[in-house]
Amino acid sequence: MQLTNRSKVVSNKEMSFKEKLYIPAILSGMGVTFKHMFKKSVSLRYPEVTRQFSPVYRGMHVLKRDAEGRENCTACGLCAVACPAEAITMDAAERKKGEEHLYREEKYAAKYEINMLRCIFCGLCEEACPKDAIYLTDRIVPTEYKRSNFIYGKDVLVEKMEDRIDITKRKKEYHID
Amino acid sequence: MFLLIFKIALIVILFLISLGVAAYATYGERKVAAFMQDRIGPDRAGPFGLLQPIADGVKMFMKEEIIPNVSDKLLFILGPCIFMITALMTSAVIPWGTAMEFDGVKYGLQVADINIGILYVFGVVSLGVYGIMIGGWASNNKFALLGAVRASSQMISYELAMGMSLIAIIMMSGSLSLNDIVAQQGQGKLYGFIPVSGLNWNIFYQPLGFIIFLICAFAECNRTPFDLPECETELVGGYHTEYSSMKLGLYLFAEYINMFVSGAIISCLYFGGYNFPGLEYLSTVLNPNLVSIISFGALFTKAIFFVFFFMWIRWTIPRFRYDQLMKLGWQVLLPLSILNVLLTGGGLTIFSK
Numbered sequence: 001m002q003l004t005n006r007s008k009v010v011s012n013k014e015m016s017f018k019e020k021l022y023i024p025a026i027l028s029g030m031g032v033t034f035k036h037m038f039k040k041s042v043s044l045r046y047p048e049v050t051r052q053f054s055p056v057y058r059g060m061h062v063l064k065r066d067a068e069g070r071e072n073c074t075a076c077g078l079c080a081v082a083c084p085a086e087a088i089t090m091d092a093a094e095r096k097k098g099e100e101h102l103y104r105e106e107k108y109a110a111k112y113e114i115n116m117l118r119c120i121f122c123g124l125c126e127e128a129c130p131k132d133a134i135y136l137t138d139r140i141v142p143t144e145y146k147r148s149n150f151i152y153g154k155d156v157l158v159e160k161m162e163d164r165i166d167i168t169k170r171k172k173e174y175h176i177d
Numbered sequence: 178m179f180l181l182i183f184k185i186a187l188i189v190i191l192f193l194i195s196l197g198v199a200a201y202a203t204y205g206e207r208k209v210a211a212f213m214q215d216r217i218g219p220d221r222a223g224p225f226g227l228l229q230p231i232a233d234g235v236k237m238f239m240k241e242e243i244i245p246n247v248s249d250k251l252l253f254i255l256g257p258c259i260f261m262i263t264a265l266m267t268s269a270v271i272p273w274g275t276a277m278e279f280d281g282v283k284y285g286l287q288v289a290d291i292n293i294g295i296l297y298v299f300g301v302v303s304l305g306v307y308g309i310m311i312g313g314w315a316s317n318n319k320f321a322l323l324g325a326v327r328a329s330s331q332m333i334s335y336e337l338a339m340g341m342s343l344i345a346i347i348m349m350s351g352s353l354s355l356n357d358i359v360a361q362q363g364q365g366k367l368y369g370f371i372p373v374s375g376l377n378w379n380i381f382y383q384p385l386g387f388i389i390f391l392i393c394a395f396a397e398c399n400r401t402p403f404d405l406p407e408c409e410t411e412l413v414g415g416y417h418t419e420y421s422s423m424k425l426g427l428y429l430f431a432e433y434i435n436m437f438v439s440g441a442i443i444s445c446l447y448f449g450g451y452n453f454p455g456l457e458y459l460s461t462v463l464n465p466n467l468v469s470i471i472s473f474g475a476l477f478t479k480a481i482f483f484v485f486f487f488m489w490i491r492w493t494i495p496r497f498r499y500d501q502l503m504k505l506g507w508q509v510l511l512p513l514s515i516l517n518v519l520l521t522g523g524g525l526t527i528f529s530k
Binding site for chain 2: 039045
């Protein structure tokens with residue numbers, strides 16, 4: 001039973017003299033390759049030029065700080081629970097007196113680790129987070145020589161005040177503020 | 178005495194040119210491949226990646242030199258040497274340009290103007306098979322041996338058709354000397370009546386012979402679509418599987434020198450060598466030494482075009498199956514070249530006075 005007209009019947013018919021010469025076919029093939037010499041190259045000179053990412057690209061995570069530079073994360077653990085790859089672990093600690101300029105909530109993550117080898121970049125942690133603390137960015141996770149280097153701690157994940165990471169595009173997609 | 182100095186200088190210059198061309202052919206190959214596949218190609222070493230051949234050369238020299246325990250050590254080293262030497266030797270009989278003139282004495286821009294130039298080329302090219310065969314056999318590796326056997330049988334079969342297509346050229350020129358063959362293509366009018374000087378090229382009389390010669394040249398250089406001796410999908414690396422470091426470099430390098438030299442020979446035999454329309458006029462106006470350099474430039478351009486053509490084919494056509502290769506060589510090209518000899522003979526008896 002024929003469902004579509006897309007199937008092609010392969011024929012083993014005798015080749016005509018012109019086809020047997022092969023030279024016209026070779027010349028047309030050379031024409032194809034020659035035309036490609038003048039086409040725009042699809043490769044990018046990577047470190048200098050980066051590819052345009054989609055606004056919802058899910059790359060390396062960031063732990064956000066608020067406008068005053070306090071960490072948003074309150075170590076509730078919802079991201080760890082949401083994580084299907086179980087890549088996130090954390091230790092909670094209570095904010096002491098005098099640390100109000102460091103942590104926004106009374107509880108904070110003393111240790112926050114993401115195993116980048118486990119992470120599948122699904123973005124569920126971001127969706128689970130009630131405090132706007134974790135986001136996936138358009139940064140690419142760099143390669144490493146050691147497996148242990150892929151366990152990212154707070155030193156890598158928390159954004160630096162002098163080098164804040166813009167996530168407004170992602171906020172627009174997911175959160176209706 | 179001056180002749181000796183002139184010849185030595187010529188040899189050194191030719192040596193450097195062929196090596197330089199081979200080095201930049203590796204770069205060109207990668208660039209051409211990249212452009213044909215919509216990529217960029219090497220562009221990190223120097224401007225446009227122009228220093229890439231030097232980086233590759235340094236890499237080749239720095240790599241560890243491995244000689245397998247089970248190999249025949251002397252032959253293992255001899256193989257790439259023979260291949261390289263024969264590749265470089267071929268350029269000796271090519272007339273690279275019109276004669277230079279010092280103190281009223283003419284010096285041909287040719288290392289050795291021997292009267293059997295073409296036979297010399299053929300002899301040396303067939304010696305090149307030994308480089309591959311010895312290298313492949315001495316490696317004591319079945320893939321290397323298979324590659325070497327393929328290379329030698331392929332080169333021997335295609336040499337036949339190549340020689341037959343050449344006979345037609347020799348019949349037309351009546352000389353085996355490359356110098357005469359090239360000089361004749363600069364004289365007379367095309368087909369006896371088209372008044373363009375320096376365009377009396379053999380390609381216009383021998384299109385069939387040219388195609389046969391070109392295909393055979395591809396096979397002799399072990400280039401795609403005839404690169405079965407070194408096809409990595411079937412034979413790991415073919416005859417140079419066991420080679421590393423600069424010995425591998427010599428094999429790869431010699432292949433590019435072969436390409437350049439065969440490009441020069443094709444230009445000499447079919448495309449008028451150093452002749453180009455307007456050479457006659459230039460030689461009446463300019464200093465003979467300057468004309469000599471310009472004519473060398475013409476041959477060089479033609480040879481480089483053929484190097485590009487080799488690459489163009491390589492990135493267009495897939496490789497033959499071995500039985501197809503043999504069938505093409507023995508059942509198609511050889512009868513065709515014999516037919517070409519007959520046609521040429523007939524044409525000569527009819528059209529020559």
